[in-house]
Amino acid sequence: MTGSRSSHRRRLLQARRHPLQTLLSLVILLLISWVVWSTGAWLIGGANWLIVTENLPLFAVGSYPESERWRPLLWLALLSLMTALTLLQPIISTRLRISGLVLSWGWLAMLPIGLLLLAGGAGLQTVSSRDWGGLTLTLLLTGFSGLLALPLGILLALGRRSSLTLPRHLCRLYIDGLRAVPLIAVLFFGQLLLPLFLPVEIEINRVLRAVVAFALFAAAYVAEDVRGGLQAIPGTQLEAAAALGLGPWQIQRLVLLPQALRVAVPALTNQAIGLLQNTSLMAILGLVELLGISRSLLANPAYIGRHLETYIWLAGLYWLVCTAMALMARQLERRHPSSTSAIPS
Template structure:
């Protein structure tokens, strides 16, 4: 017992020596790194515990989460966010019952009308204008709606770019290439300015939906390219086989091309939605008070002036945590999809 223990510790140290102290150069680098890390972490701890004034975060927690949503109604966005969180945890660690797993997608889709109902109000809840939305709620809302709207548009664009009709092919190619050439902030800014110009007289869209449409127009071009990659990797023999079975054009697209292309493009698509979540922060410059915008407006408050580090570190933590949750969910989904593929 003791001997195996000693042996394993010796093995452990040998392994460490092999990976960290291989030669003189490596040893020097390792020692330097250890020194650097210890100095940095001592300073960071000192700052975290003694110097930092976390009042700017703690006293404003509802603002970060819900923006200027009326205080009496804040349980509504809170319910939505908590239900999303619970659903993520349940998806990751819940039981493996087959019927439940099959219906989980429907539950996920059901969170969207639930969120809209809870935020907008009506039907028993008091209605609330979209200019009161803000904070993490608005960030999540922008991400969810833009990615949901851009997926079908992206699929259509990808199919058009692959089609044999020259006109549709040209138009969608030009659209995709132009959208991919211009920066996102330009699309968002001109979306705020130009969308009202292109609408008929008397018709108006509020800022939040203009932002969602601009994000959709931008992201769908990227999604289209990802799906096109998936479409191109489907061997031509599959289409020939479907043709010989007597499927028509639309059946081939619906049952053969799209499911496989989506499955292949899945990692790229989940990366797009994580990128989209980060990019919603750009709306802070364009006048929406989402998570970063709230941070900016809190810093403009004379009571908290100059406490940049606390606010930015806190915001970075929130973004990091949500991104990591999304990445873990995405990996879970990818694993599930490949398992399904093996079963077929």
């Protein structure tokens, strides 16, 4: 208590010696308060949110047939339920807590369930991918692209660290080449140029082309994140695994990769969030995800001049989804902390 009083007295004396610094701090605080107050007053009383409230179904599912909108909405509800169950695990009693394995399989099942609900089949009416859009399409692109990019990135990271010359140089060429190319160029090639090289009778779905382009691009960055995790593991791990009689593939599968992926969780989370945000580039190439829906709505004469409300709404929606992803990744880190001091059993 005495120490806190003395430190407080010391700060007051320092403020008296530097009045200009104190005045500048007060001015900055007043400026921040004014900005927060003005922004809040505009958001509550000055903004016109009709463009958002009247078009919430469009932001959620795009131009999906109205009679079948329950399908993408059901998938979004399942995703929200899985997110809530995952984030509430630390505060749920041990008796009601869901195991991490069940949650993992539940998240993996969300992608085929979403594809089945959106595309149709198994008794559901078939809906063309041209009618997919909004938040549903954004999450679908992110999920499938990440699912393809992760194993491909792991293989590239292992290939770049390989002792074989040809695979090592090919993986290095791929990783360095994709990282040197802007994402919009890869998407442009996948959406517009790739069909020109295929026979006329072969037509690849636009959503599939987008997923493959995103996955190929993200895999190069995932490979570098995984390679960083592999480099963080001390060499004594390899020596101990070899002393136990494990083969090269067993060492990679049982010793190196589990620890490397735990170390790389923060970087991989950053890549997943970046992948979600980069799906907005598809609006330039014709897919009506969140940004594409907003652009089409702003072209409506009834909503001319509502750009600020629209983009603030989009920013808040992206922030909500990205924050949920970051919190789930942080919970994964706490549940499985990275450790390179011992070989996992």
